[in-house]
Amino acid sequence: xxxxxxxxxxxxxxxxxxxxxxxxxxxxxxxxxxxxxxxxxxxxxxxxxxxxxxxxxxxxxxxxxxxxxxxxxxxxxxxxxxxxxxxxxxxxxxxxxxxxxxxxxxxxxxxxxx
Amino acid sequence: xxxxxxxxxxxxxxxxxxxxxxxxxxxxxxxxxxxxxxxxxxxxxxxxxxxxxxxxxxxxxxxxxxxxxxxxxxxxxxxxxxxxxxxxxxxxxxxxxxxxxxxxxxxxxxxxxx
Numbered sequence: 001x002x003x004x005x006x007x008x009x010x011x012x013x014x015x016x017x018x019x020x021x022x023x024x025x026x027x028x029x030x031x032x033x034x035x036x037x038x039x040x041x042x043x044x045x046x047x048x049x050x051x052x053x054x055x056x057x058x059x060x061x062x063x064x065x066x067x068x069x070x071x072x073x074x075x076x077x078x079x080x081x082x083x084x085x086x087x088x089x090x091x092x093x094x095x096x097x098x099x100x101x102x103x104x105x106x107x108x109x110x111x112x113x114x
Numbered sequence: 115x116x117x118x119x120x121x122x123x124x125x126x127x128x129x130x131x132x133x134x135x136x137x138x139x140x141x142x143x144x145x146x147x148x149x150x151x152x153x154x155x156x157x158x159x160x161x162x163x164x165x166x167x168x169x170x171x172x173x174x175x176x177x178x179x180x181x182x183x184x185x186x187x188x189x190x191x192x193x194x195x196x197x198x199x200x201x202x203x204x205x206x207x208x209x210x211x212x213x214x215x216x217x218x219x220x221x222x223x224x225x226x227x228x
Contacts (some may be wrong), residue, residue, distance in 0.1 A: 006156075034216065043118070043205055043219030044157065070194060089156050100209055101170060102217060104156030 003027050006090050006105030013112050019077040021108045025091035028072065032095035034102070035064065035075045038087045047088070048075070051096070080112045116140070118220035120206050128227045132194035135223040138152065139187070139208030146183060147217065148191050149205040157205055164211060196227045 003026045013019045034049035036042075050064040050073065057064045063076040077084055080114045087109050093101040119138040127133050139146050144165050149157035160179065162170040165186035174181065178197070183189040193200055203222040210217065 004156075041221065043207070043221050045219065046216035049216070087130075095215075100217070101147065101162050102157075102158050104158070106156050107154070 003103050004090060004092050004105040008108060009106070010109040011111070012075075013080045013110065015080065015082060015112055015114050017080050017112075019075075019080045019084070019110055019112070021075045021088055021090070021110070022072065023074065023105050024070075024072045025028060025092050027092070027094075028071070029094050029097065030103075031090040032093045033064070033066065033073050034091050034093075035062075036089045036091060036104070038089065038107075044089060077110075080110075082112045082114050085110055085112050107113060118206055118208055118218050120204075120223050122223055123221065124224050124226075126228065127196055128155070129227050130195040132192065133141035133196055133225060134193075135191045135206075135225075136203050137189045137191070137220060138181055139189070139206070140218055142210070143208035144186065144211040145209045146189050147207040147209075148181060148189070149207060149219075151203040151205055151222065153202070160191070160204075167191030187213070193225075201225055201227045204211050 036044035037047045038044040048059050048062050052068050055063045061078045066073045087107045090105040093102045107110045146163040148160040151157045161174045161181050163183045166183050181191045203224050205222045207217040207219045209217045
């Protein structure tokens, strides 16, 4: 059972454009939703995270939008840059309930063309 | 401050041979995770430690995989015997116990089984 479903699998965006990646989850006990960024040959690194009591969180060019009733959340990358080219993973956990293990989506490979 | 350190970075072995991976977490992080990442997929939890206790190992294939975390610091993940399907990246991560926050990942150990 895939608890976190991510789409699209890959994405090509022009420099300066908006990249949008979507995730849907099934377990309503999840209470922490981070996005991780992974470059080739590196481990995933935290990009931004949100709690379900907040509908939106913005950090620089990165924004998470959260829809609790639909059990969906998305990552928006504004003014996308070639350096943003990487694989992005959404994830979920029950961190505020003391269970910190992350369940990851399958990832989205983003390519920002110059 | 040093991040999560893993070794070896790359390992090529023949099937049926044993292999071991080592992880040194961030100093002070009592929670340690081993994740498996297949090509083009998101990380999947193998085992989670709180100090030296394995608190979540339900996804660890115990017939061939074993792990230990002596003294609650470094950890070793072993596969014996390795199978072709074990070819993947083995990621180690650590976090502060009880804190809601990010998991810090190492760069991973890439295993190729021939």
